[in-house]
Amino acid sequence: MKPASIIKIAIVTLIVQSAKAQETKKETTPTEIKYSLENCVNHFDLNKATKTKVGYQYWFADKNFTQENTLKMSIVEPGKSTHAPHHHPEEEFFYILEGSASFFLDGKTVIVGPNTSLYCPPNAEHGISNAGKTDLKYLVIKKDLR
Known part of the structure; x- marks a missing residue:
């Protein structure tokens, strides 16, 4: 495999891992609470x-x-x-x-x-x-x- 192909695979892997990390962060970060008299x-x-x-x-x-x-x-x-x-x-x-x-x-x-x-x-x-x-x-x- 050519070095350029290895770099492309590594970049794509990092992008996918970053996207998964962002999704996990969104799932674990509480949504902003809207305070009201009722709650x-x-x-x-x-x-x-x-x-x-x-x-x-x-x-x-x-x-x-x-x-x-x-x-x-x-x-x-x-x-x-x-x-x-x-x-x-x-x-x-x-x-x-x-x-x-x-x-x-x-x-x-x-x-x-x-x-x-x-x-x-x-x-x-x-x-x-x-x-x-x-x-x-x-x-x-x-x-x-x-």
Whole structure:
């Protein structure tokens, strides 16, 4: 095969690969959201909640809808937690709506009740669990680091 033919094949291959990459990018890039009063108001609907091992969660606003923040409500059964203490680069807020929460932050624990906010600084080890005899209901507010 002549060098010119090899170059032509290589160019065509690069063009095809580039086109496929662009199609993949289009498929994975979210379309631009048009915000309206109807999609900016979100009433809790248990039928749209996601069942978890320890209760359920409901996303009022997720990273695919908002510019950078998420808002989720978690409901955790008595004596359980959504996951073990952990850390991540995003700061996070919890707001206790109902029940009793055990809040762990960097080696210390406190029990709190409704109308209490809890702040987790970036990279701090933290966790929350249900310390009561009824369901724990709380909001999770987090900035999405895209």
